[in-house]
Amino acid sequence: MKSKSVITRFNNCYILRNSKIIKEDLWIRDGKIENPEQIFYEEQLEANVTVNCDNLLIAPGFIDIQINGACGVDFSYDSENVQNGINTVAKKLLEHGVTSFCPTLITSHPEKYRQILPKIKKTQGGKHGATVLGVHLEGPFISLEKKGAHLDEYIKTPEKGIETMRQVYGPLDDVVIVTLAPELPGAIEAIKDLTKEGIKVALGHSTAALAQGEEAIKNGANMITHLFNAMLPFHHRDPGLVGLLASTTDKQVYYGLISDGIHTHPAALRIACRANPEGLVLVSDAVAALGLADGRYRIGPQAVTVLDGRAYISGTDVLCGSTTALDQCVQTFKKCIDCTPEYALEAASLHPARALGIDGRKGKLDFGYDADFIIMEPKTLNVLSTWIAGEQVYSKPK
Numbered sequence: 001m002k003s004k005s006v007i008t009r010f011n012n013c014y015i016l017r018n019s020k021i022i023k024e025d026l027w028i029r030d031g032k033i034e035n036p037e038q039i040f041y042e043e044q045l046e047a048n049v050t051v052n053c054d055n056l057l058i059a060p061g062f063i064d065i066q067i068n069g070a071c072g073v074d075f076s077y078d079s080e081n082v083q084n085g086i087n088t089v090a091k092k093l094l095e096h097g098v099t100s101f102c103p104t105l106i107t108s109h110p111e112k113y114r115q116i117l118p119k120i121k122k123t124q125g126g127k128h129g130a131t132v133l134g135v136h137l138e139g140p141f142i143s144l145e146k147k148g149a150h151l152d153e154y155i156k157t158p159e160k161g162i163e164t165m166r167q168v169y170g171p172l173d174d175v176v177i178v179t180l181a182p183e184l185p186g187a188i189e190a191i192k193d194l195t196k197e198g199i200k201v202a203l204g205h206s207t208a209a210l211a212q213g214e215e216a217i218k219n220g221a222n223m224i225t226h227l228f229n230a231m232l233p234f235h236h237r238d239p240g241l242v243g244l245l246a247s248t249t250d251k252q253v254y255y256g257l258i259s260d261g262i263h264t265h266p267a268a269l270r271i272a273c274r275a276n277p278e279g280l281v282l283v284s285d286a287v288a289a290l291g292l293a294d295g296r297y298r299i300g301p302q303a304v305t306v307l308d309g310r311a312y313i314s315g316t317d318v319l320c321g322s323t324t325a326l327d328q329c330v331q332t333f334k335k336c337i338d339c340t341p342e343y344a345l346e347a348a349s350l351h352p353a354r355a356l357g358i359d360g361r362k363g364k365l366d367f368g369y370d371a372d373f374i375i376m377e378p379k380t381l382n383v384l385s386t387w388i389a390g391e392q393v394y395s396k397p398k
Contacts, residue, residue: 005030006048007039008390013053014378016060017365019342021378026058028371031389035367053375056384057341060349060363061099061372064326065177065356066136066225066256066283068104068299070290076105076300079115086120090129092291094394096325097383099372100131100362102176104285106300107139107150114170122174125388131372133356134176137169138225141180141187142205148230149313149320150205151301161189162197175199176356179225181206182216195220200356202256203241205230210243217249223355224255226285228268229319245275254355256283259333260324262310266336273337281355282329282348287311287321327383334381341381 010026017024027034027047039045069075071092073085086103093101103120105113117135125131139150141158158164164186166172178194179202180187191201203216204225209232224231224241232240244253257272258264259282273280284290288297289306296314297304299321303314306323313320324332326348334344346363353363361370371390374383386394 007034007045008049008051009036009047010051010053010058013056013058013375015058015365016342016345019346021057021342026365026373028390031371031391033365033367033369033371055378057376057378057381058365058373059345059376060365061374061386061388062097062326062330062348063133063352063356063363064093064098064101064284064286064348065133065281065352066104066138067093067101067286067326068106068321069288070286070325072288072292072297074288074298074300075103075120076108076112076116077298079112082116082119086123086132087129090123090125090132093130093325094386095383095396096327097374097376097386098130098326099125099374099386099388100133102133102136104136104138107142107147107154108300109154110168112300113137113168117170117174120174125372125393126391127393129393131388133358134174136177136179136202137175138179139205140168141165141178141184141190142230143181143183143207145207146181146205146230146232148205149299149302149318154301157184158186158190161186162193165190165194172197172199177202177223179204181208182221183208183212188215188219191216191219191221203244206241207232208241209238210240210247213241213244214247214249217244217247217251217253222251222254223281224253226258226263226283227255227272228264229258245272245279252279252354254279254281254351256281256285257333258283258285258322259329259336260284260322261332261336262324263319263322269333270337273339277343279351280347281351282326282333282344283352284324284326284329285322286325287323289323290325327381331381341378344381 202223
């Protein structure tokens, strides 16, 4: 059967594989990355299509595990046009090299979850837009003291664990991440139950001490949401959730970082990277204003004002997400910490795939993996084209 499939060879290119950029061809068949030795020697076939890449760089597609919206769309607000909103953002993300993403809903009224969640389904990407991996629920089971841009009247405590969560959210069928504060009553039981359901738990919007964070990790949590933001600052006697970067737990802890040049100081980026390089996951945390001019927008139930590219809860100085796409975050991150392009690119592809437990099929250009990749300028890391399952789904206008 395979012999009848179209085989595409990308040559005259550099590819990111095993944390190294190497000069090597990339072979694609049936939406997967193929081993050329098998094609040549075992099947004795040749490529049907050859793409000359002119010494450009091919890297795995970006995976954005925290994004609230874009193009005027806020995933937590418009319950009447959910599918249109998802489609609009998914299409826009292709321009930024994002091949997979997790639409993120912030703290909302229970009725909003019941209206919106059933309409967001895990969806394979293509020319219509990036793959929807599943929903990231950020709140409402968070700390009032570290609510950030979340509305306090909707914040809740998971007193009965996952039972309370189901009462608020409804079915969790297409949920892949829940962000919660581990110090809340019932949170540890919720973490255990969510983990049993195959849902990843991220710690965030929290006043947790390090010991509480470690207890959460031991019981199944594996991520921290937007490190440094909406949590206790590092203190040498009790470093809080930030201390999980250097914790003695035997589990890899992944942590999101917003490297938009606003949310996290370059020195903080460097500290986190040096303390726990394998756990660093770049996220956009983008809001509805992504791709648009300064003005008035929304994030869930609250009004947002964007001034000079910074998004604030209207009438306050509280930041409420980013207006920067993930490809720009990668470029800013590389510049701020002066790392290799290999590391910056993997922080937005391999690392999020590992955090979600999908690194057996996404986040790499290894044989047998999904052929989700981007072709970039090697020096600037500007996205020139985006490919999902071996199909070109975006090309930068010339």
